[in-house]
Amino acid sequence: NAGVTQTPKFRVLKTGQSMTLLCAQDMNHEYMYWYRQDPGMGLRLIHYSVGEGTTAKGEVPDGYNVSRLKKQNFLLGLESAAPSQTSVYFCASSYSHWRDPRHTFGSGTRLTVV
């Protein structure tokens, strides 16, 4: 009954460092998403994937890269972290986009860039 699992749960980075956030889902969902949550701004879509080997930009993609080498995994990378990337990051997955876009969310990663 895992659903969507995100690792790590917390991380502190220095400006300029790089890191990768891992998201794994066990529901055989085609669609996966990365959002960032900031106070007063709700969730904003960073990147998403409509299937293995495909990725697309969302609303706020700058400074992030993603990869979907396996259907169950969706990685979010920060090549050179900036303080503006301090946020809570949520991964989500859905069965489809048009027929059933209901999201199942992971528990989040709280990232602080100092």
Place this chain on the structure above:
Amino acid sequence: AQSVSQHNHHVILSEAASLELGCNYSYGGTVNLFWYVQYPGQHLQLLLKYFSGDPLVKGIKGFEAEFIKSKFSFNLRKPSVQWSDTAEYFCAVSNNDMRFGAGTRLTVKP
């Protein structure tokens, strides 16, 4: 640009009070509508959804929402709130992508 607006940033109610949280969107065409809830320290969970059919949808924990197409609205309601409803509530609209409102923080005083 497509957007989702939640009018109330923070709502404070006493237990047993009635709740209505507003949500308006600016998408044209066919949309799917959602309310998600985020309890303190937890991830977002689906509260209810509207895909088609009866515009009054019922969700978990006594919540309901009404889709009014002419007003581009999908307001969330609950007749009598409980302390355990303290959480942040997000309206979301799915068209070409899923867009979330900024959220409404609900505090229920015991």
